[in-house]
Amino acid sequence: MVARGKESGRTPDTLLLALRLVPFFASCALYFLLWLPSEEPGWTSALVKCLPILCLAFFARTSASQGPGRRFIPMGLLCSALGDVFLIWPNLFLFGMAAFAVAHLCYLGALGWLPLRPVLLSSVAAAFGFYVGLLQPQLPPGLGLPVFLYAAILGLVLWRALARGGPTAIGGLLFSVSDAVLAWDTFVRPLLPGRLIIMVTYYSAQALLALSTVEARASKAD
Template identity: 85%
Template sequence: MVARGKESGRTPDPLLLALRMGPFFASCAFYFFLWLPSEEPRWTSALVKCLPVLCLAAFARASASPGPGRRFTPPGLLCSALGDFFLIWPSRFLFGMAAFSAAHLCYLGALGWHPLRPHLLGPVAAAFGAYVGLLQPQLPPGLGLPVLLYAALLGLVLWRALARGGPAALGGLFFSVSDAVLAWDTFVRPLPPGRLIIMVTYYAAQALLALATVEPGAPKAD
C-alpha cells in the first residue's frame, strides 16, 4: 500500500503543513515580540533573527517532495541564515551579501529552468535595471559591482520563481520587495517603517519558497 503524503505524489494536508510550520511561526512571533534594537548588534539579536529561517530549513528538509527543491532549498535557507547573521553587523555587509548570493544560487537550482518562459525575463530585467540605476549613485565606493551582481542573481531568482508559479512566484516577489526596501533604507534614505516591511516580506518570502518544495512533481512545459 502506498503511504499518503509526499510518497504518493500528493500535496500533504494543509493542517499537517501548518503544524510542521509551527516552529517557524513561533520563532517569527518571538522575533517581532522582542524587536531587539538594530542599533545595538548582539549575538542574541543574530540568533533571534536567524531562528525562523533555520526552522524553515528543517521544515523543507523533512517535508519536501523528492527533486531539486529537496536538494537545494534547505542549503539555500541555511545560507540565508548565515546572511542574516552577518547583516546584524553593518561592517560585515559584504559577507552577508555573499551568503545571500550563495542562497540565490541554491534557489535557482531548486526552481529549475523548465518551463523557461523567456517572456517574463524582459520585464524583470527592466525593473531591476532601473532600480539598480537609481541606487548606483548612492552606493559607497567598492559596492557598485557587488550590488549589481547580487541584483542580477536576485532578478534571475524572480524570473524562475514567476515561471514556476504558485508559492514560489509570490516568494520571489516578496524577496525582491524586501531587498529593494533594504537597499533604499540603507543607502538612500531611512524609512520609518523600513525594518518592519523588510522583515515581514523577507520571512514571508522564505516561507513561500520553502512551501514550494512540497508541491508534488515539476511544473508542466508550455
C-alpha cells in the same frame, strides 16, 4: 464519493504541514515581540533573527518531496540564515550579501529553467536595471559591482519564480520587495517602517519558497 475521499485524504497532510510550520510561526512571533534594537548588534539579536529561517530549513528538509528542492531549498535557507547573522553587524554587510547570493543560486537550482518564458526575463531585467541605476550613485565606493552582481542573481530568481507561478511566484516577488526596501533604507534614505516591511516580506518570501518543496508532492496526490 470520490471527491469526498480525496478531500479527507488531503486534510491530514495539510494539518501535518501546518503543525510542522508551528516552530517557524512561533520564532517569527518571538522576533517581532522582542524587536531587539538594530543599533545594538549582538549574538542574541543574530539568533532571534535567523531562528525562523533555521526552522524553515528543517521544515523543507523533512517535508520536501523528491526533487531538486529537497536539496537546494534547505541549503539556500541555511545560507540565508548565515547572511542574517552577518547583516546584524554593519561592517559585515558585504559578507551578508555574498551569503544571500549563494542562497539565491541554491534557489535557482531548485526552481529549474523550464518553462523558459523569455518575455518575463525581459520585464524583470528592465525593472531591476532601472532600480539598480537609481541606487548606483548612492552606493559607497567598492559596492557598485557587488550590488550589481547580487541584483542580477536575484533577478534570475524572480524570473524563475514567476515562470513557475503560484505561491513560488509570490515568494520571489516578496523577496525582491524586501531587498529593494533594504537597499533603499540602507543606501538612499532611512524609511520609518523600513525594518518592519523588510522583515515581514522577507520571512513571508522564505516561507513560500520553503513550501514550494512540497508542491510536487501535492500535485502527485491530485
